[in-house]
Amino acid sequence: MGEVDESFIQAVEHRPKLAITEAEGIPLINLSVFNSHDLPSNPSSIETLVEEIRDACKNWGFFQVINHGVPLEKREKLELASRKFFAQSTKEKLKVRRDEVNPQGYYDSEVTKNVRDWKEVFDMTVKNPTVIPASHEDGDNGLKEVVNRWPEYPSELREAFEEYAEEMEKLAHKLLELISLSLGLKANQLSGFFNDHTSFTRLNHYPPCPIPHLALGVTRHKDAGAITILAQDDVGGLQVKRKTDGEWIRVKPTPQAYIVNVGDIIQVWSNDRYESVEHRVKVNSEKERFSIPFFFNPDHNVMVEPLEELITEQGPVKYQAYNWGKFFATKKRSNYKKLDVWSNDKYKSVEHKVMVNSEREREACEEYAEEMEKLAHKLLELISLSLGLKANRLSGFFNDHTSFSKLVHYPSCPIPHLALGISQHKDAGALTILAQDNVGGLQVWSNDRYESVEHRVMVNSEKERFSMPFFVNPDHNVMVEPLEELITEQNPAKYRAYNWGEALCNQKAKYFQDA
Numbered sequence: 001m002g003e004v005d006e007s008f009i010q011a012v013e014h015r016p017k018l019a020i021t022e023a024e025g026i027p028l029i030n031l032s033v034f035n036s037h038d039l040p041s042n043p044s045s046i047e048t049l050v051e052e053i054r055d056a057c058k059n060w061g062f063f064q065v066i067n068h069g070v071p072l073e074k075r076e077k078l079e080l081a082s083r084k085f086f087a088q089s090t091k092e093k094l095k096v097r098r099d100e101v102n103p104q105g106y107y108d109s110e111v112t113k114n115v116r117d118w119k120e121v122f123d124m125t126v127k128n129p130t131v132i133p134a135s136h137e138d139g140d141n142g143l144k145e146v147v148n149r150w151p152e153y154p155s156e157l158r159e160a161f162e163e164y165a166e167e168m169e170k171l172a173h174k175l176l177e178l179i180s181l182s183l184g185l186k187a188n189q190l191s192g193f194f195n196d197h198t199s200f201t202r203l204n205h206y207p208p209c210p211i212p213h214l215a216l217g218v219t220r221h222k223d224a225g226a227i228t229i230l231a232q233d234d235v236g237g238l239q240v241k242r243k244t245d246g247e248w249i250r251v252k253p254t255p256q257a258y259i260v261n262v263g264d265i266i267q268v269w270s271n272d273r274y275e276s277v278e279h280r281v282k283v284n285s286e287k288e289r290f291s292i293p294f295f296f297n298p299d300h301n302v303m304v305e306p307l308e309e310l311i312t313e314q315g316p317v318k319y320q321a322y323n324w325g326k327f328f329a330t331k332k333r334s335n336y337k338k339l340d341v342w343s344n345d346k347y348k349s350v351e352h353k354v355m356v357n358s359e360r361e362r363e364a365c366e367e368y369a370e371e372m373e374k375l376a377h378k379l380l381e382l383i384s385l386s387l388g389l390k391a392n393r394l395s396g397f398f399n400d401h402t403s404f405s406k407l408v409h410y411p412s413c414p415i416p417h418l419a420l421g422i423s424q425h426k427d428a429g430a431l432t433i434l435a436q437d438n439v440g441g442l443q444v445w446s447n448d449r450y451e452s453v454e455h456r457v458m459v460n461s462e463k464e465r466f467s468m469p470f471f472v473n474p475d476h477n478v479m480v481e482p483l484e485e486l487i488t489e490q491n492p493a494k495y496r497a498y499n500w501g502e503a504l505c506n507q508k509a510k511y512f513q514d515a
C-alpha cells in the first residue's frame with residue numbers, strides 16, 4: 001500500500017480540506033439511566049433520554065454514547081488483536097483473504113464510489129455461520145452459510161471478537177429499543193427483525209498516507225444496515241456531513257465512547273423521519289489509525305419497508321419494500337467485483353463497433369467517406385495556410401492515407417455520473433471530423449503551434465447516442481516530425497520523428513487489449 005496508485009485519487013470536489021470545520025460536533029448521550037436495573041421506577045429520565053436520541057437521529061443521524069455498559073477490557077482486547085493482525089506481512093494477511101464465495105476475511109482493495117479506499121480491513125460475521133441468499137438473483141431462493149476465517153496469528157483474535165460481539169449485540173438491542181421509543185413505537189417493535197441477524201464487525205486499519213489531501217480512508221458513503229456502532233482510536237479522521245449545511249464535521253475522539261449512526265434501513269423503516277447520513281474517513285500522513293465498526297443488520301429474509309405505524313396521510317409511503325438478504329448479497333458481490341463492473345464492462349458495453357454488412361450500408365459508408373476525404377483535404381489546406389505554409393504542404397502525406405471512419409453507439413447508461421462514454425484522451429491522427437472538426441496529431445507537425453486537445457464523452461441515463469468520427473490519418477510510411485519551416489531558433493524542434501504506421505499499429509494493439 002506504500003506506493004500511490006492512481007485508483008486512490010479522489011475527484012477534486014471530494015478531496016478533503018486540510019483545515020476542517022471544528023463545530024460543536026455530534027451529540028454526546030449518556031446511557032447510564034438505561035443501564036440501571038430500576039428502569040421502570042424512573043420513567044421521566046428515560047423520557048429525557050428518548051428525547052435526546054430523537055433529536056440526535058433527526059438532526060445528525062449520528063451521536064456518541066458514554067456509560068454504554070460495554071466493559072473496556074473487552075474492547076481493548078479486540079483492539080490489540082487487530083493491531084497484531086495488521087502488523088503482519090501482506091503475505092500472511094492474504095492467507096485469510098476474502099473471495100467471491102465467502103466475503104469474510106481480509107482485503108485491502110475496497111472501492112467506494114469507484115475510488116479506492118486507503119485502508120485494509122478484516123470482516124467477521126457475528127453469527128457463525130450466517131445465513132444469506134446463495135445468489136443475488138431474484139428467482140433463486142437458495143441459501144448459503146457464510147463462515148468466518150480465522151488467522152493463525154494472533155490466536156486470541158477469535159475469542160476477543162466473540163466476546164466483543166456479544167457486548168455489541170446487547171448494546172445494539174438497547175439502542176434499537178431507544179430508537180423504537182423515539183419513533184413512538186413499542187420498545188420491542190423492531191427486535192423481531194433481528195432473530196437470525198446478519199450483523200458483522202470489521203477491523204479497519206488506515207495506514208499513514210503520503211497524499212492525505214488527495215485520497216480518503218473511506219470515500220463518502222452511507223451505511224446500508226440498521227445501526228452502526230463504531231469504536232475509533234484516539235487519532236481521529238471520521239467526518240460526518242452536517243445536515244443543516246452539508247459541511248464535513250470532524251468527530252472528535254472521545255475516550256471509551258462509541259459512535260452510533262442510523263443506516264439506510266432505519267431511514268426506510270422510519271419513512272424518512274430519520275435519515276442515513278453520509279460520512280467519510282480522512283487519513284493522515286503521520287499516524288496510522290484503527291477503528292472497529294459493528295454493523296447491526298436484520299435477518300436475510302426481512303422485507304425492508306416503511307413501518308405501517310409511521311405512514312400517515314401527510315407522510316405517505318416513500319419506499320418500496322426490498323429484501324434485505326438479496327440486497328446484501330448484491331452489495332457484497334458488487335463490492336468484490338466493483339473494479340470490473342466500472343471499468344471493463346463499461347468499455348465493453350459502451351463502445352460497440354457496428355458491423356456494416358449489407359450492400360446498401362456499404363455504399364452509404366463509401367459515399368460518406370468520399371465526402372469526408374474531400375472535406376479533410378480542404379481543412380488540411382486551410383490549416384497549412386494558417387501555419388504560414390503553402391496550401392498543399394501537407395497533402396503529400398496523404399496519398400495512401402490510413403484514415404478510417406467509426407460508427408459509435410453509446411447506449412443509455414444507468415450511472416452517467418460515474419461512467420464516461422469515452423474517457424479523456426487525445427486523438428492520435430492528423431484531424432478528426434465529427435460534427436465539428438478538431439485538431440489531432442497536427443501538434444507535432446506544427447511544432448506545438450497547435451495542440452491536440454483532450455476530450456471525453458459523457459453518457460446519459462435516458463438517451464442512447466450515436467456518433468461517426470472520421471479520423472484523417474496520413475500514409476503508413478510517413479515519418480511524423482515538426483516541419484522544417486516551423487522550426488526556429490526561438491522554437492526548436494519539440495518532437496522526435498516517429499513512424500505513423502507503427503504508431504497506428506501500437507494504438508490499435510492497445511485498443512484491442514483494452515477491449
Ligand SMILES: O=C(O)CCC(=O)C(=O)O
Pocket residue numbers: 202204218223230232237238279280281291292293
Ligand atoms: O473508520 C471509521 O471511522 C468509519 C468507517 C466507516 O464508516 C465504515 O466502515 O462504514
Ligand SMILES: [Fe+2]
Pocket residue numbers: 221222223228279
Ligand atoms: Fe460507514
